[in-house]
Amino acid sequence: MELTARLLQAMTDPTAQDEEFRTWYPDLSALSEQDLGTLVPAAYAVGREAPFVSMSVRLRIEDEAKQRQPRYTPEACERMFQSLVDGLAQRKWADLVLGTGTLVRCTGPWPDLSRPARTLAEFFLVHDRLDQPFALLAIAGLAGDDILRAVDRRLRQKWKGPIVHDELDTVVRLAPVERVLLAQVADSRSFNSPPVPSEVWERIAAVPACAEFARRALEAAAERARAVQEGRSRSARTARSPATRSPPWGSLRASRCCATSRGCPPCSTGSCPASRWPRRRRRRCRPRRCCTSSSGPRRSSRRPSWSPRSGPSAGTSGTPGCPSSSTRCSRRSRRPSPSGPRSRCASPISASGPAASCAGNSAATRPLSRSPRAGPS
Numbered sequence: 001m002e003l004t005a006r007l008l009q010a011m012t013d014p015t016a017q018d019e020e021f022r023t024w025y026p027d028l029s030a031l032s033e034q035d036l037g038t039l040v041p042a043a044y045a046v047g048r049e050a051p052f053v054s055m056s057v058r059l060r061i062e063d064e065a066k067q068r069q070p071r072y073t074p075e076a077c078e079r080m081f082q083s084l085v086d087g088l089a090q091r092k093w094a095d096l097v098l099g100t101g102t103l104v105r106c107t108g109p110w111p112d113l114s115r116p117a118r119t120l121a122e123f124f125l126v127h128d129r130l131d132q133p134f135a136l137l138a139i140a141g142l143a144g145d146d147i148l149r150a151v152d153r154r155l156r157q158k159w160k161g162p163i164v165h166d167e168l169d170t171v172v173r174l175a176p177v178e179r180v181l182l183a184q185v186a187d188s189r190s191f192n193s194p195p196v197p198s199e200v201w202e203r204i205a206a207v208p209a210c211a212e213f214a215r216r217a218l219e220a221a222a223e224r225a226r227a228v229q230e231g232r233s234r235s236a237r238t239a240r241s242p243a244t245r246s247p248p249w250g251s252l253r254a255s256r257c258c259a260t261s262r263g264c265p266p267c268s269t270g271s272c273p274a275s276r277w278p279r280r281r282r283r284r285c286r287p288r289r290c291c292t293s294s295s296g297p298r299r300s301s302r303r304p305s306w307s308p309r310s311g312p313s314a315g316t317s318g319t320p321g322c323p324s325s326s327t328r329c330s331r332r333s334r335r336p337s338p339s340g341p342r343s344r345c346a347s348p349i350s351a352s353g354p355a356a357s358c359a360g361n362s363a364a365t366r367p368l369s370r371s372p373r374a375g376p377s
Helices: 003-012 016-022 033-045 052-066 074-086 096-104 114-126 133-143 145-158 162-173 176-186 198-205 208-230 234-245 247-254 279-284 354-364
Strands: none
Touching: 003 016, 003 033, 003 052, 016 052, 033 052, 033 074, 033 096, 074 096, 074 114, 096 114, 096 133, 096 176, 114 133, 114 145, 133 145, 133 162, 133 176, 145 162, 162 208, 176 198, 176 208, 198 208
């Protein structure tokens, strides 16, 4: 008995003679592409409860088929689709990309696959398995226009956006052969499919509808990117809304922050935009702090400087938007510095303005401390 027949028998109806496959690893490179096309449907039909010999031969056939390009006769294509249908009860899934790949590599005219294709498409719709959308559209097109429209409606409910709806319109209008080709390159949820032949890409590129959609999608993406950059899109306006509604955030966006300066102490009055971030977000990401004038104090999100040991902070200036005893600057503002207070966001041109006054007042509000590190300012 030739090797192809022995392997087929070991997967479908193993006998005592086939027990040698437990330890004997035949050279599968001797199989032709058409022999592999005969064995792949039988390998897919081997279930979990099959004998060890059958499972062992199945795994070897699948590994060999993934490295080569099997060729399927029309009868092998029909057996492949029947294996997909028979495996639904146990797998609760089917490798539709592998099924459509048999049609791409078919050596003759396609057989009538409307009945198994309808069963597969209806199963995927009922169980909401939309992880292979383009292969599902190709299978639904083989079942009939009614199933194709049903799959199209379900995908539109899941996918939102003008570009993806335009893509669905394009795929639905394609011919069945073109949809099958597109499923080979668009879906990657296949575990046993061989590499995509280069001729498939060439045939897809020759389809005018695919080229037109690619051109429209690229133009729409470029226009959307320009709209975001220019602030004409809804997302850009939403992102800029805090800057337009809040004076401190607006001044932060328009301020000229010096990259070489160190920064002012964090304030609890809301004059620093960083203090307005929620406590949980500020722990993950600390923005560049900048002191600006504020219309009024907001909720404090830092520890007050008052403690039973040190007492309340002394020395205030009452300058709006700057730390004082009433605003309770954080402990970081009381750290001595040999070079005096520093400001991260002072103007690069001069040291005047709210940032400078804020930095000056931070030195004035340092209380006397018993720590050996503290000293006269």
